[in-house]
Amino acid sequence: MKEILDPICDMIVDIEEARDAGLTLEMPDREYAFCAAGCQTTFAKAPRSYVAKVDAWVAAQAK
Numbered sequence: 001m002k003e004i005l006d007p008i009c010d011m012i013v014d015i016e017e018a019r020d021a022g023l024t025l026e027m028p029d030r031e032y033a034f035c036a037a038g039c040q041t042t043f044a045k046a047p048r049s050y051v052a053k054v055d056a057w058v059a060a061q062a063k
């Protein structure tokens, strides 16, 4: 997977670029990436609120 949904603001984020910028979070299920520190912080406070949204996005990409 090269890109992933930033579930906070609905932007599609390049995982490599986010990693370089320190805007990723490693979770047990997958690596999450964000457009900015604000979105990363929001996600980190309540990751469970957003996991389903990213799951749905990833499933849609696979089709």
Ligand SMILES: [Zn+2]
Pocket: 006, 008, 009, 010, 011, 034, 035, 036, 039
């Ligand atoms: Zn964002």
